[in-house]
Amino acid sequence: GAGVSQSPSNKVTEKGKDVELRCDPISGHTALYWYRQSLGQGLEFLIYFQGNSAPDKSGLPSDRFSAERTGGSVSTLTIQRTQQEDSAVYLCASSLPGLATEAFFGQGTRLTVV
Amino acid sequence: AQSVSQHNHHVILSEAASLELGCNYSYGGTVNLFWYVQYPGQHLQLLLKYFSGDPLVKGIKGFEAEFIKSKFSFNLRKPSVQWSDTAEYFCAVNKRGNTGKLIFGQGTTLQVKP
Numbered sequence: 711g712a713g714v715s716q717s718p719s720n721k722v723t724e725k726g727k728d729v730e731l732r733c734d735p736i737s738g739h740t741a742l743y744w745y746r747q748s749l750g751q752g753l754e755f756l757i758y759f760q761g762n763s764a765p766d767k768s769g770l771p772s773d774r775f776s777a778e779r780t781g782g783s784v785s786t787l788t789i790q791r792t793q794q795e796d797s798a799v800y801l802c803a804s805s806l807p808g809l810a811t812e813a814f815f816g817q818g819t820r821l822t823v824v
Numbered sequence: 825a826q827s828v829s830q831h832n833h834h835v836i837l838s839e840a841a842s843l844e845l846g847c848n849y850s851y852g853g854t855v856n857l858f859w860y861v862q863y864p865g866q867h868l869q870l871l872l873k874y875f876s877g878d879p880l881v882k883g884i885k886g887f888e889a890e891f892i893k894s895k896f897s898f899n900l901r902k903p904s905v906q907w908s909d910t911a912e913y914f915c916a917v918n919k920r921g922n923t924g925k926l927i928f929g930q931g932t933t934l935q936v937k938p
Contacts, residue, residue: 743926752930753914766925801868803926810856810875813926815868 712736714816716802722822723792731787731819735804742785743805743813744777748798756800759785761807792823826851828917830929837905838937845900845932847915854920857898859889860928863911871913874898875920885909907938 715734723729735742744756755769759779770776774792779785789796799820803813831846849855859871872883879891889900898915915929 745928753916753928755925755927758925769925803868810920812858812870812873814870815860817867 714802714804714814716800716816716819718819719817720820720822722824725794725823726791728788728790729792729821731789731800731802731821733785733787733802733804733816735783735785735802736814737783738806739804739814740782740807741805741811741813742779743803744785744787745801745803746798747801747818751798753801756787789821792821794823797821797823826917826919826927828915828927828929830913830915830932832932833930834933834935836935836937839907840904841936843900843902843905843909843934845913845915845934847898847900847929848896849898849915849917849927850896851917851919855917856920857889857891858916858926859883859887859898859900860914860916861911862914868914871900905934905936907936910934910936 717732740761742759746754746756757777758766774790777787799818801815801818803815805811805813827850829848857874860868861871862868871887872881872889874881874891882888887902889898891898913932916926918926
């Protein structure tokens, strides 16, 4: 596809369940980002992958959150034992390699924990 | 640590009014600067960007921003807003180079009254 694709677009889960969110970046984009957007909280950085380098996980809020990127392309964000405060829109973005490039965002996955 | 501060959280203007949204960042190195916009129900999209060169950059839809290095600022301006500019605006910064994760401000909600 032409843009960043995220699935599912909406996810409702029960508290305590695990969820997986998927991101397909734009082909050729080596950098991939995950953000969380909560009402009134702006965009909270979660994790950043760049090529074969070790990911920057400094934004993950707890050890219940993890992400992987297979084959330098598709990424999965996993939230274990979901809590109500995990409810938010999870955004994925990707960008080309280089010193000065812009990030392109997907539509996001709206996660609701009930 | 890098941080981005947007001073205005909610701005209400009438059509044809002038707009200026403040953005300050804290990072001493060479940075790339961005403004993203999120229209209601749509994904984040790039409004404009500064990488190097002329500190006054022009973006889509008549927006412009000025990078003032001495003030660590990258304020967004538009001389005359339209109802269709109603959206949320995010300032973002990253470190120049391949390892630069993108950090966002809290966002400013702009409401333009017809």
